Amino acid sequence: MSNSGLLSRDVWNILGLPFDNINLNESAKYVGNAVESRDPCFISTPNLNFVVATQSDLSFYQSVIESDLSLADGMPLIWVAKLLNIPITERVAGSSLFDKLAQGENTKNKIKVFFFGGQEGIAETAHQQLNQNANGMECCGHYDPGFVTVDEMSSPTIIDTINATQPDFIVVALGAKKGQQWIQQNRSHLTAPIISHLGAVINFVAGYVERAPKFWQNTGLEWLWRIKQEPALWRRYLFDGIAFLKLISFNILPLAMMDGWLKRTNAYHQKFELRIAHKTGTLVALSGSLKYSELFQVKELLENELAKNKDGDVEIDCSELSYIDGAFIASLLLFQHYLNEQQRQLYLSNVPDTINRLLALNNVIKRFQYN
Numbered sequence: 001m002s003n004s005g006l007l008s009r010d011v012w013n014i015l016g017l018p019f020d021n022i023n024l025n026e027s028a029k030y031v032g033n034a035v036e037s038r039d040p041c042f043i044s045t046p047n048l049n050f051v052v053a054t055q056s057d058l059s060f061y062q063s064v065i066e067s068d069l070s071l072a073d074g075m076p077l078i079w080v081a082k083l084l085n086i087p088i089t090e091r092v093a094g095s096s097l098f099d100k101l102a103q104g105e106n107t108k109n110k111i112k113v114f115f116f117g118g119q120e121g122i123a124e125t126a127h128q129q130l131n132q133n134a135n136g137m138e139c140c141g142h143y144d145p146g147f148v149t150v151d152e153m154s155s156p157t158i159i160d161t162i163n164a165t166q167p168d169f170i171v172v173a174l175g176a177k178k179g180q181q182w183i184q185q186n187r188s189h190l191t192a193p194i195i196s197h198l199g200a201v202i203n204f205v206a207g208y209v210e211r212a213p214k215f216w217q218n219t220g221l222e223w224l225w226r227i228k229q230e231p232a233l234w235r236r237y238l239f240d241g242i243a244f245l246k247l248i249s250f251n252i253l254p255l256a257m258m259d260g261w262l263k264r265t266n267a268y269h270q271k272f273e274l275r276i277a278h279k280t281g282t283l284v285a286l287s288g289s290l291k292y293s294e295l296f297q298v299k300e301l302l303e304n305e306l307a308k309n310k311d312g313d314v315e316i317d318c319s320e321l322s323y324i325d326g327a328f329i330a331s332l333l334l335f336q337h338y339l340n341e342q343q344r345q346l347y348l349s350n351v352p353d354t355i356n357r358l359l360a361l362n363n364v365i366k367r368f369q370y371n
Helices: 024-037 048-053 058-065 075-083 094-103 122-133 156-164 176-189 199-206 214-218 222-229 231-262 292-308 326-341 353-361
Strands: 011-014 017-020 041-044 111-117 137-143 169-173 194-197 273-278 282-290 314-324 346-349
Touching: 011 075, 011 326, 017 058, 017 326, 024 041, 024 094, 024 111, 024 194, 041 176, 048 058, 048 075, 048 176, 048 231, 058 176, 058 326, 075 231, 094 199, 111 122, 111 199, 122 137, 122 199, 137 156, 156 176, 169 176, 169 199, 176 194, 214 222, 222 231, 231 353, 273 292, 282 292, 292 326, 314 326, 314 353, 326 346
Parallel strands: 041 194, 111 137, 111 169, 169 194, 282 314, 314 346
Antiparallel strands: 011 017, 273 282
């Protein structure tokens, strides 16, 4: 695996967030390998609520960008992917991934799980139930920090308590924003290779909430089942639904129409080329139609830039670009993150109107800086 993960990840942009093109079986294998090799892996499971909330919360958005694996946990995301011809065809819910691992089909040894958070007493019950029923997992500990701030639940004493149990997988349940923030703040101090906010998992494992039947999950109606189980969720689903209708009207349908139109023009079929030059920073010039089939050479160039050069900003000259797809956009979001880790900046320059429009409809135009 490359140092940054840019080459190793097949990612696509959906409504402004990068998603890995990976199914449930592949995800379980990925986690099993990470546990075995002890490679750190922060898993995010964005659903429609993530998409909506990250529009206005930069820290929450950044938590997805900083993840090592981003799974499409929501049928609306799969519907959007299908409409936009994005090859992410299977919903990978965090609870489905956890269940798959608990069955023990892709792991040599039992995965040691630590439950962090959850309502009072639920994590303890989940601890007991997992150890009674799971073939591929065992719970090595649990901790309920109570209703305190992220800083208060990030004390060295709490971190040491978790690490002392030597977990392989930390399941966090604090509410999505708070959970992602806690992971971002503490992941470098935690010894477990796998960490993810899977808020509903603790409730499901404990038997406190029953998960929707497969039919409800596969038809995108799990939200109705969740409201039946947890009536307090109705307000969140209502606001998410309204926001999704706006995205359909102003982003998804216009993007589908524009993309379909562009694919019937010469812009889509122009030969792709790239050039690179180094001065005080790095200038990458892209021209023609940049599609998934040409993406590897671009990612390889960007990966080399990350590995060989640690100084200077990177400017991408877009003046001769005629087309870009969601795979390039997602890779660009990750590349920008990796540059920022090196205290460097990414700039897009001379962006044509067509590319500007594609960035806007893909919900990412505000995520980049421009020259």
